[in-house]
Amino acid sequence: MGGLFITMEGVEGSGKSTQLRLLARRLEALGLPLLVSKEPGGTALGQELRTLLLAPHASGERWCPEAELLLFYADRVQHVATRIRPALEAGQVVLVDRFEDSSRAYQGACGVPEERLEALSHLALGGFRPDLTLILDLDPEEGLRRVTARNGALGGAFRETRFDEAALAFHVDVRQRFQAIAAREPERAVLVPARGTEDTVAEALWAQVAPRLVAAGFRGA
Numbered sequence: 001m002g003g004l005f006i007t008m009e010g011v012e013g014s015g016k017s018t019q020l021r022l023l024a025r026r027l028e029a030l031g032l033p034l035l036v037s038k039e040p041g042g043t044a045l046g047q048e049l050r051t052l053l054l055a056p057h058a059s060g061e062r063w064c065p066e067a068e069l070l071l072f073y074a075d076r077v078q079h080v081a082t083r084i085r086p087a088l089e090a091g092q093v094v095l096v097d098r099f100e101d102s103s104r105a106y107q108g109a110c111g112v113p114e115e116r117l118e119a120l121s122h123l124a125l126g127g128f129r130p131d132l133t134l135i136l137d138l139d140p141e142e143g144l145r146r147v148t149a150r151n152g153a154l155g156g157a158f159r160e161t162r163f164d165e166a167a168l169a170f171h172v173d174v175r176q177r178f179q180a181i182a183a184r185e186p187e188r189a190v191l192v193p194a195r196g197t198e199d200t201v202a203e204a205l206w207a208q209v210a211p212r213l214v215a216a217g218f219r220g221a
């Protein structure tokens, strides 16, 4: 058995973290061997890169989108080599919060041309990709409203990243890029509407995951 590699993607405020937790709990309850991780920050190197990538830049220098992209890929290459691949080879289910499609959507929206994104993907990962990518789809206006409410409730200082401050137009672009990925690769990438209750969304996600588990030979799914 070769394991099963599932990634979860979505725009800001789509409820991705909550849904990932619910899905992980469900997989654990079935007694499946499971690795849950995230990008950026799934390794020790990744944690350092995460701090660099998500902190406001003290220097105020504007980063070239390609420079930023390469840091996300440094995180990813280390993550795949030292955690994701070994877990899959050991027959585990691997569930990762954001992966390559975030680079396609976010760094694409920052101006990196698609051919360059695909060339780098090939260079860095050589065609390695998730078995299933769940994309939580939500109107960014709604997503940003949720994020703002959450930050407000926590005193305003918590969890703010420079990405949250970006214009709505940027997030609309990000969403469209996620939608385009799902249209291009329907076998791998599935859009799941993120409106509705937590339970409804969780069920919609499970409806995608369960058959893949069975097809991958996991019992109890």
Ligand code: TYD
Pocket: 011, 012, 013, 016, 017, 039, 040, 054, 072, 098, 099, 100, 102, 103, 104, 106, 107, 161, 163, 164
């Ligand atoms: P994070 O705090 O993990 O929040 P969340 O996943 O809940 O949004 O922030 C990760 C941020 O990094 C998010 O704004 C998307 C961005 N990102 C990229 O721009 N490119 C990437 O390749 C990845 C993995 C993330």
